[in-house]
Amino acid sequence: MMKRNVNIKSMKYEDFNDNEYIEQMLKELRDNGTNVVVGCLDDVIEWGRSNSLWPLTFATSCCGIEFMAIGAARHDFARFGFEVARSSPRQADFIMVAGTITHKMAPVLKRLYDQMADPKYVIATGGCAISGGPFKKSYHVVDGVDKIIPVDVYIPGCPPRPEAMLYGLMQLQRKVKAQRFLGGLNKGISEKEYERLMREDTNKAEDYSEYDESGLA
C-alpha cells in the first residue's frame, strides 16, 4: 500500500486553507490502492512534474501585468519551479488565463488549449476569467472560461495580488501531486482510436486548404 500526500516544499500543509477538492482526489487515490513499484515511480514523476510546471505566456489584459510581475524580481515564481514562461503552447504545461476572454478570442483560446500537450492544466485568473468580472453583462465577453475549457484552479481578484497568484499556483502543484501519472493521466489510446483522430484532423485541415493557398490560414 502506498501513502500519497500533497505536501509541497514551498508551503506547509497546515498553512493552506481547507480544500475539499484536493482531499477528495487524495482519498480516491488512497482507496484504490496501487502496486508498490508503480506507486513509487509515480511519486517520483509527480514530484518532478509538480516542481517544473511551465506556464504559457498568455495574457489578454490587466491581470497579465500582474502575471508579469510574478515573473519579475520581487515575487519571482521561478523560486517554486515555474521557471520560464513559454511562448509556444507545445512546450507549456499549463495556461494561465489572465484577463478578459471575449467572443472573438474564445475560439483562439480553445485552439491554444488544444495545441498543448497532455497532461495540461488551466488556471482562471481574476474575475474576468472566472465569470466575466466587471464585464459580465457585455455583449462580447465570455462569462467564465470554464464554459469553453476545463479549469483546474480559480484565483479570484481584480487583479489578484501576486501573493494570491502564487497561492493559486501552489494549489496547482498540490493537485499535480495528487494525480496518478502511470495508468492514470497518460492513458494510452488504442491504435484504432489514434487513427480515427488523425483522420478527423486531416479532414479538418482540408477544409482550411482554401486559405492556405493565399497564405491566410
Place this chain on the structure above:
Amino acid sequence: MENRIDMKEKIAAMKPSAVWSEAGDGMFRVPATSFRSLAEKLRHEEGFDFLRSLTGMDWGEEGLGCVYHLENTSTGENVVLAAIDPDRENAGIPSVHDLWKGADFNEREAYDFFGIKFLGHPDLRRLFLRDDWKGHPLRKDYDSSLNPLNMENEETSNDAPSYEMTKDGSYILKRHPLFEDQEYVINIGPQHPATHGVLRFLVSLEGETIKKIDVHSGYIHRGIEKLCESLTYPQTLGFTDRLDYLGAMQNRHALCACIEKAMGLEVSERIQCIRTIMDELQRIDSHLLFVSCLCQDMGALTVFFFGFRDREKVLDILEQTTGGRLIQTYNTIGGVQADIHPEFVKKVKEFIKYMRPKLNEYHEVFTGNVIARQRLIGTGVLSREDAISFGATGGTGRASGWACDVRKRHPYAMYGKVDFKEIVLHNGDCFDRYMVRMLEIEQSLNIIEQLIDNIPEGEWQMKVKPVIKLPEGSWYTAVEGSRGEFGVYIESRGDKSPYRMKFRSTGLPLVSCIDTISRNAKIADLIAIGGTLDYVVPDIDR
C-alpha cells in the same frame, strides 16, 4: 472663447446649413450631404489638421451620425462638428480618411458599432467584431440575442469592401482584394509575446522586407461604451481603470473631470494637487514598464528586471494610499476615494531620491548599448505630418517633433502652475520614441518634487449628491494619459446615466500608423517598432 465666436461666424458663413447647438461644449450640426465640403474647407483653408476624436452616434429619431472634434495645431483652436443622416437603415456619411489619416480606423469603428456607411472609404471592414457578427451593437435598437458565443474559428476574408453613392442616391458596393495572390503573407498574433497583448497582424513580406501590414483588433473588445449607457455615472468610473491599466489614474481623472465639468463643479486645490501627483506617479510606472517590455522584446532581459524592481517601489506608494497595486479606483466624482496616507509625502520624497540615480543604470545598460542603438536609430520613422494626421499623440508624437502634450496644450489640474519641460525630439525613429519616455520620467519627478511639499490643506472630497444627473448636452475632456491624449466624450439627455459615453483611445491612432511606418522595414524591426509605439491593447479595443 473669443476664438470660438470667431470660428462660429466663419462656419456659419461657409455653410449656412450648419446649425449651432449650444448645450454643453456646443457643436455645429451639419447634414451628412453638406458635411464633406465643410470638412475640406476646415482642413485646407482653416488649418484644422488634428482630428482629436471621432465618435459614432445613434440619435434615435434624428438618425445616425458622427461627432468630430477638430483642432488646429498651430493656433490651438478647437471646433466640434456633428454630421447627421436621418435615414437609420441606410445611413451614409462621406468619409474623411483622406483629410485626416486617423479617420480611417475610427470610421471603421463607427461602421462596426453603428452600421454607418462611410462613402468613399477604401476598406470598410469591421474593426473589432467578427466579420460574421450580426447587427451593430451600439445602436439603441440592437438585439443582443442575435450573437451567442460562436466557437467556430473565424475566417479571415481577403476582401475590402467600399461603398460609393450613385446619382440616384443608392449605394454600390465594391470589393478589392487586400493582398494579391502571389504575395507572401504571414500571420503574427493574436497570441504572440511581442504584440503586447492580443493584437493580430497580417504581414506581407518580400524576403525580409515588410510590404504591408493589416491590423486585426477586437480580441479584447469588452463593449465598455455600451455597458456605460446602462450604468449611473459613479458606476461608470470602474471601467476606465481597466482600459489602459498603466494609465489608470489619468483615465479616471479624465472621466471625473468631464463629469465635474458637466456638473459645473470646481474641486479644491488639494484634490487637484493630489490628482496631479498621482498622475505623474502613474506615468513613471507606465514608462518603466514600457522600457522593461521593450528591452525584453529586444533580448535585454536585465533591463526588464531593473524596470520591475523600480516599478514595485511606485506601486508600494500607490498601494499605501489607494489600496490597489495596478487598478487603484482612486478618483471619484468631486474628489478622491481617501486622503493621502500619513507617510505618503515621506515615501514619495524617498522615491524621488532613489529614482534619479537609478535612471543612469538604464542608460548604461541599454541606451549606450551598440546593438540597441543599431536596432533603434533610424528604424520606423514617423514624420511630424503623419503623426498629426494620424493623431498619434503622447511620446510617439513628441518623438516626431509634434508638441502634443495635453498638459501644455490645455492645462488642467495643477499643470498650469508647475514648471516642467515638454520633451520634444525630432527624428521620429524608434530611438527617439524610447528617449522621450526616459526623459519624461525625469520631468515627472520634477513635477512631483515641486508639488509634494506644497499640498494645500482642504477637502479631499467635495459634497456630491449620491445620484448624479447631468444636464442635457455634450462634453469632451482630455488629459495626458501615459501614452497620449486620453479623452472622454459624454452626451447626456438629462438622465442619471449617459446617453453615449465614448473614450478616445490613446492606442488606436498608434496602431493605425503601424502600416505606414513599418513599410520597407525588416520583419525583425517590427518588434522594435511595436515596442516603442507603446500601445496597450485593451485601450485600443475598449
